[in-house]
Amino acid sequence: MQLFALPRRGGLLAFVPRDKLVLKTPEANLSTYTFNRHVIRHHFCANCGIAPFGEGVGPNGAAMASINLRCIPAVDLGALTVTAYDGKAK
Template identity: 60%
Template structure:
């Protein structure tokens, strides 16, 4: 299934393809503050409609995830990085996707504070 996502003001827009049945809630210092629910997909399933130079990026800790956010409204719709298997991945904030009923998703919890 294809989903459309964006930041609050719409400056960052994207489509993502895949089966969304679960998301992850992480308690690391970044995710805890953002309140994001993450859906991990191969990077090639994410199609950006906004050029990368119109987004802001934040990295921290091990600097392996590029947290993308809107310089206008501040919303973090996704992040990019490399998975444990070496493949490029995207971490989609499902709260930024249109038409998703969060109550239908299985939410797993990840202890990112201890990672």
């Protein structure tokens, strides 16, 4: 599993196959946006603005999900090895 930090947005993303992501609340409770090439669907809470996950297609063509680990209380964030990613500079 790859982990990337997005410090400006406060996200800590883990990338997994989309079929491994199981939602505990209805997806209808989320709002969605896309930008740039519109290939990634970013889901967020319309009430508080937290971005729990996104969906897209990985380099190999498989459906992928990026999960914001800061939205999962059971994850020990201190035990993870994280790669910082400056998407704005890319």
